[in-house]
Amino acid sequence: MYKLVAIDLDGTLLTDQLEITPHTITAIRQVVESGVIVTLATGRMFPSAKKFAQQLNLNVPLITYQGAVIKDVDEKKIWFERPVSKKISERLIEFSEKHQVHIQVYQDDIVYVDEDNEEIQNYARESNVSYTVVDDLSSLTDRGFTKVLFIGEPMYLEGLQIELHREFGSEAHIAKSKPNYLEVTDPEANKGTALLYLAKQLGIQQSEIIGIGDNHNDFELITTAGLGVAMGNGVEALKSVADYITKTNNDEGVLHTLEKFILEPASTIK
Incomplete structure (x- = not known):
């Protein structure tokens, strides 16, 4: 059902120690192996996001700078760019x-x-x-x-x-x-606008997207995705508009989401 997962970094994929848990890394790799595209959607600058993408073996366009730039991990192509005037x-x-x-x-x-x-x-x-x-x-x-x-x-x-x-x-x-x-x-530089642009380029429908975040800057990410997931540690304003509230970043909320909506349903189908 889902073909694209966009995941925020701080407070979402990363624990409070700024790490990705081993079980979450394994799950993301399994999701990718199943044919689903996993990307990062972060306010961080591209060089910072790239390091985590490489840790996850992701070779996809990354949504960075709050959605102002979408760029391939290998830096060969900039898909989207909206600078402040x-x-x-x-x-x-x-x-x-x-x-x-x-x-x-x-x-x-x-x-x-x-x-x-x-x-x-x-x-x-x-x-x-x-x-x-x-x-x-x-x-x-x-x-x-x-x-x-x-x-x-x-x-x-x-x-x-x-x-x-x-x-x-x-x-x-x-x-x-x-x-x-x-x-x-820039007004067009938010995670939701960037996510829809990327999905369109990849031939993916809005209903086929999962967006996972925790803070105010994830509002457009959550409300744009077909399934908007707020972290258990997320701000209340985000939880109020989310389709699903998962566990906290320190309790592997991203892992729980991937298992619930992608890995376990796929296992049932098989």
């Missing part, structure tokens, strides 16, 4: 200066900051990526940014999110991916 990129930098909040921008699979601080150091360590410090982020805006990320106190970012919505409206997609992460992308 130059105008909005410039305004976001102005916002960060006005509010004195940490901002980092992504361009050509490189993350840039204008200060080497604790926020970027923690991010780089958790995401297992390097970063580049520049004097002026505005010097990079000519081609726009793949994604812009604000990092700060959760309550503070909630107020900033409201202000950004007021400023940009439908000109930008703004969502929290973690309590202290506020992500800004």
Whole structure:
């Protein structure tokens, strides 16, 4: 019944220790062997997502940067790309200066900051990526940014999110991916839009897709998929729109979903 599974990384496929459990790895490989396409749909940058895809032996297009880029694991083809415009990129930098909040921008699979601080150091360590410090982020805006990320106190970012919505409206997609992460992308750069685009290219119907996520930035992923699955540790707003709520990320919720909807039904058919 299902031909495509799109799985978020942090809080979903990954445990709190940022690992994929051995049983989940085995299950994903079994699902792929059965003919179902498994991909990642993450806010992480492509180089970070690629490492997990290689661990899973996935050789498929990956949905990265919150849906702003779909690119093959082997990097031979970019399927989809929607950068933030130059105008909005410039305004976001102005916002960060006005509010004195940490901002980092992504361009050509490189993350840039204008200060080497604790926020970027923690991010780089958790995401297992390097970063580049520049004097002026505005010097990079000519081609726009793949994604812009604000990092700060959760309550503070909630107020900033409201202000950004007021400023940009439908000109930008703004969502929290973690309590202290506020992500800004192009309006067409969300996991749901990217997922539908990829499915169409692969000849897969919307009803044949499973989407699994845990946070606010997974809303479009969950509501677009034929079967939207929220993690047991997911935010309540996501659980309220999900078709199914699985176990937590630390209790192998992805494994449970794959067994329930793909592996066990296939075993029954045989």
